[in-house]
Amino acid sequence: MTSPQLASATEYGRMYSRVRGGELLVPSITTVIGQQATDLGGWHGYMAAKAALEDSRTYRPTSSHGLKFAIIRDAAAASERYRDEAAARGDRVHNYAENIALRAMGKDHEVAACRELLIEHGEQAYADRFDEWWETFRPKPLAAEVTIWNETVGYAGTLDLVAEIAGRTCIIDYKTKGTDRKGRVKPLDEKVVMQLVAGLKAEESLVDPDAGTWEPWSYGDAPILMGVALGQTEVVPHQANPAVLEKNWYKFCALRRVWEYGRQVDELEHEALMPVVPPPPHLLGEPAVGAHPNPQVRAA
16 A cells, blocks of 8 residues: 555654554654755746646736736646646556555455556556566565564654565565656656665564554565666666665664754744844943033043
């Protein structure tokens, strides 16, 4: 499932509890990684300009301020609409991938329903390309959509797939990606390495969300961390370079501290800024009210 069973959205990002309905205790892996600033100003501007240019109302002669405001409002929200649509598409593709793994594990699955939903949205190509990748790499699933926990650092997350490929254990994260003008799937963001190494460093995995039962993490020695870009024209897998894992882990831990300090500052009862009044004149070297500015006159 794409909505983790123990996770909920909060004002501090997505957080996890130890049991269904329990107290939210730690941030999700993606929330921690989200502490890294990303400049999307150019993309937001492009999406707004594109939406305005493609809006047929733009070319309608009018003096209506209401219509002009509606065009501006809709164009300004273009990036948010695109983000939400991409997230919904990603959920559908991830659901299909998860159910393929469940079927391979001999568990209850809804592969047919998930594929039908993709077809309804004109997204069957994602399923077709995924099937090709699955057949080519032939992963043997060990766990799908597994929730993990690290108490030492303080985070939790849900991993897409743990599987054995060619006899080697792999932790796998799927990323649904668009297609560029050349028909190639768009590249993965390198931040996926932090996400994968955080999964590798888990200490526990969830057994029963209702009982809040956990067990020691079994795959902390997985030799391969794989990010898989799922597109309509192709699927491109990448392995996280072992040479960069340590530094990415340190970076993730630093971002976790940033999240904690940010929450602590937000929860302070004291106001962050206080008003300042002008200092008394005598502290500025000015004469007191009624005093003559010439000291000789004062003496006389």
